[in-house]
Amino acid sequence: MSRADWEVVIGLEVHAQLNTEAKIFSGASTAFGASPNVQASAVDVALPGVLPVLNRGAVERAIRLGLALDAHIAPKSVFARKNYFYPDLPKGYQISQFELPVVQGGTINIQVGEGAAAYEKTIHLTRAHLEEDAGKSLHEDFHGMSGIDLNRAGTPLLEIVSEPDMSSSAEAVAYARALHALVRWIDICDGNMQEGSFRCDANVSVRKKGATVLGTRREIKNLNSFRFLQQAIDFEIGWQIETIEDGGAIVQATVLFDPDTGETRMMRSKEDAHDYRYFPDPDLLPLEIDPAWIARVATELPELPAAMKTRFIGDFGLSAYDASTLTASREVADYFQGTVAAAGKAQAKLCANWVMGELAARLNKAELDITNTPVSPAQLGGLVARIADNTLSNAIARKVFDALWNHEGVDADDIIGKQNLKQLTDSGAIEALVDEVLAANPKSVEEFRSGKEKAFNALVGQVMKASRGKASPAQVNDILRRKLADDR
Amino acid sequence: MPLTNEQVRRLARLSRLAMTDAAIDTTRTRLDGILALIARMQAVDTSGIAPMSHPQELATRLRTDEVTESDQRTAFQAIAPQAEAGLYLVPKVIE
Incomplete structure (x- = not known):
């Protein structure tokens, strides 16, 4: 059997760290990188007699996500204790939500692949619930002991759980990227994957094509980059198919991905590890969210990527693919809109081409993020406007772009003036050049x-060269054809 | 349904409680008593009544998102069995 005979089923659980000032149940700071345990309050280290008080900011961020996913925001939700023993969990339980999560259902649209092979898919969400993070265990040797840092303990998280709607690693990555962009777009999470602000667990199973029952799944834990997510899922799919084809069976398990070997391996499976004995936390009353609160948060949300995409298609005449690409992150969307504002709405398509083409390629080559671009949206918009009004040919426009990139002028007009790059559109002058070229060749x-016909292109090239690239190629074409016909 | 000693042992292990066989017996008897009480309550017809997660019909209070705690590491670590370099030290844990 080949891989094509198998169907892959993937669901993702994402832990998004909420960007609140204080922790979810205490007034300690959530800032990253402090000395160990200086941001661990009595509640976070679980001293006897302390009580948790829920942070309004964390709830508000959950509401924002619920609205952005078009999900049901529960008017009443409940916090539960998830019981397990681990030294970085000083209470012996994690406060989470179990039966009644704050966000229920919801959808997100993803775009998978590039160019002509790209397609769209809607991924359904199961739920998103509020919970606290645990501390960190450091296993460097402290006289044969482990060190515990509780600064992270009590940091607010939203665990966002998808339905098993994805059928390839590419779809899983597209979903994770879309969610990553969304939580940053609505400003509830900084999305810093190196610092662990956005971590993915992937549930992967395979089944024969046409089978109606799901295969047994294995859960890959703690993937902290999109590349690892893709590699881990691909390895896991191959391993599962091979195991079954060799006559083996998949046993439900939790596995870890080793980036060095590119393989997944089973975590030492602990007996009873998943018997969490959830029950409602008696220290916390139910969380109530009234419609007025949801309505207020809704008015404060920025335009969401899906709505912006529709607007780009409707108002600017962009293709669905272009509109998706330009709304893939808020930074790119802001940049594009800034460019259109400077160039004029009629030039939106040309702006899109420059942002996704020349600019993206240059940023990529220089390993720069769009937030660190040397060319501002206003500068690129100004350049596009000069292409649109025929001051610049595309070839010269790229030269001007280079000059803007290297800070050789304040804007396109400045560079055109300084470097005398204005496109030659005076037909008399072009005719003179054409005559010279015809006489010399x-x-x-x-x-x-x-x-x-090739000889014609050579002549066009000669005229362009004689104009030092400044003649309009279209005009050169016309004049050259006419002259060659006249002289016949 | 009465508990078995095996179930009580499992609960004790999950709760990290070391219990002698005699203690397992007494605990089982006590837990059976509690479960019998719960069984009596569950016999009451509650159809149509939304379950409560808390005995009081109140909603949780919310705190403003602001940092109100200062560093108390020195005080907290003074009562810790072992601490070094700002970390609490515990018997080695390896996943």
């Missing part, structure tokens, strides 16, 4: 007349 003229 009798051989090419002869070849053209004997039917060699």
Whole structure:
């Protein structure tokens, strides 16, 4: 059997760290990188007699996500204790939500692949619930002991759980990227994957094509980059198919991905590890969210990517693919809108081409993020406007772009003036150049007349060269054709 | 349904409680008593009544999102069995 005979089923659980000032149940700071345990209050270290008090900011961020996913925001939700023993969990339980999560259902649209092969898919969400993070265990040797840092303990998280709607690693990555962009777009999470602000667990199973029952799944824990997510899922799919084809069976398990070997391996499976004995936390009353609160948060949300995409298609005449690409992150969307504002709405398509083409390629080559671009949206918009009004040919426009990139002028007009790059559109001047070129290249003229179209292109090239690239190629074409016909 | 000693042992293990066989017996008897009480309550017809997660019909209070706690590491670590370099030290844990 080949891989094509198998169907892959993937669901993702994402832990998004909420960007609140204080922790979810205490007034300690959530800032990253402090000395160990200086941001661990009595509640976070679980001293006896302390009580948790819920942070309004964390709830508000959950509401924002619920609205952005078009999900049901529960008017009443409940916090539960998830019981397990681990030294970085000083209470012996994690406060989470179990039966009644704050966000229920919801959808997100993803775009998978690029160019002509790209397709869209809607991924359904199961739920998103509020919970606290645990501390960190450091296993460097402290006289044979482990060190515990509780600064992270009590940091607010939203665990966002998808339905098993994805059928390839590419779809899983597209979903994770879309969610990553969304939580940053609505400003509830900084999305910093190196610092662990956005971590993915992937549930992966395979089944024969056409089977109606799901295969047994294995859960890959703690993937902290999109590349690892893709590699881990691909390895896991291959391993599961091979195991079954070799006559083995998949046993439900939690596995870890080793980036060094590119393989997944089973975590030492602990007996009873998943018997969490959830029950409602008696220290916390139910969380109530009234419609007025939801309505207020809704008015404060920025335009969401899906709505912006529709607007780009409707108002700017962009293709669905372009509109998706330009709304893939808020930074790119802001940049594009800034460019259109400077160039004029009529030039939106040209702006899109420059942002996704030349700019993206240059940023990529320089390993720069769009937030660190040397060319501002206003500068690029100004450049696009000069292409649109025929001041610049595309070739010269790229030169001007280079100059803007290297800070050789304040804007496109400044560079055009300084470097004398204005496109030559005076037909008299172009005709003079054409005459010179025709006189100097009798051989090419002869070849053209004997039917060699290539010779014509060579002549166009000569005229462009004579104009030092400043003539409008379209105009050169016209004049050259006319002259060659006249002289016949 | 009465508990078995095996179920009580499992609960004790999950709760990290070391219990002698005699203690397992007494605990089982006590837990059976509690479960019998719960069984009596569950016999009451509650159809149509939304379950409560808390005995009081109140909603949780919310705190403003602001940092109100200062560093008390020195005080907290003074009562810790072992601490070094700002970390609490515990018997080695390896996943």
